[in-house]
Amino acid sequence: MHLSDSDPAADRGPTGEPGPAEDGDLTGVAAQAVFRAVRTGNPFEETVKRLLSAIRLGVVGHGERFPAERELAARLGVSRVILRDSLRALQEAGYVESRRGRFGGTFVTYVRPKPSRSEVQRVLRDTGTDLDDLFTHRRALETGAAVVLAEKELTPEQDRLLTERLAAVEAAEVADYRRLDTVLHLTLAELTGSASLTRSLTEVRMRVNDLLDAMPMLVRNLEHSNIQHREMVQAVRDANTEAAVRAVREHLEGSEALIRGFLA
Structure with a gap:
């Protein structure tokens, strides 16, 4: 989902206007969790929340274009009027911009702030996040997913997908690491077969990423x-639940310690 690194002139049409940009993808696990049908709450507020989640989780990255209006509205189960109002709200907040023309659309302009302790503190203050509550919720979801997967045998297709997602995050450039790391974690939840678990972890992961994105990446x-x-x-492949729980806990405790240490 990344824009080409080629010469910008090569991406222009015969009239000299910008060529087709790459659209956000609705097929990935994070995208499926974010772009699900709006069922509860205020449709406008919930749609804004979903679109913002897509930006913060990197489903639609900086410089990329949201999927076509008709497709996105259908996926979210909202009217195109509500979708337009939601995108307009994000534009006014500086997250996206609308471009006209043959290759126009709604493009993400949001740039993550530079890492700093004050930025992490601001995120905590603005979101009203309680670290103990957030970390406990995350541990319950992720260790639970690991236990479920370890208790059942992965199909060849599930094992292949997990292998691909693991390889992708290991080969990731630093700038793209957080997004692919998120996809791996959400894949573990998705493979349990529980849509509710995947949705819950998506919400938690976005809050954790808000904190991690405000910190230096070493x-x-x-x-x-x-x-x-x-x-x-x-551990999941070996169907070893104890090893799976231990590995997940050690992994999560590492990021928790990193966040707490940065704030100290």
Whole structure:
């Protein structure tokens, strides 16, 4: 889901206007969790929340275009009027911009703030996040998913998908690591077969990412994280519930300690 690194002129049509941009993808696990039908609450507020989640989770990255209005409205189960009002609200808040023309649409302009302790503190203050509550909720969801998967045998297709997602995050560039790390974690939830679990973890993961995105990303930490990812996946494959729980807890405790240490 990344824009081409080629010469911008090569991406222009015969009239000199910008060529077709890459659209956000509705097929990935994170996208499926975010772009699900709006069922409860205020349709406008819930739609804004879903679109904002797509931006923060990297489902639609900086410079990328949201899927076509008709497709996105149908996926969210809202009218095109509500979708337009929601996109307009995000535009006024500086998250997206609307471009006209043959290759127009709604493009993400949001840029993550530079890492700083004050930014993490601002996120906590603005979201009213209680770290103990957030971390406990996350541990319950992720260890629960690992136990469910370890208790049942993965199908060849599920094992292949997990292998692909693990390889993707291990090969990720630093700038794209958080997005692919999120996809791996959400894949573990998705493979349990519980849509409710996947939705809940998506919400929690967005809140955790808001904190992690405001902190420096160290290569050594990513290398250690990849080792833990492999241990988690192997425990699931071995149907070893105790090892799966232990691996997930160690992994989550590492990020929790990182956040708490940065705030200290």
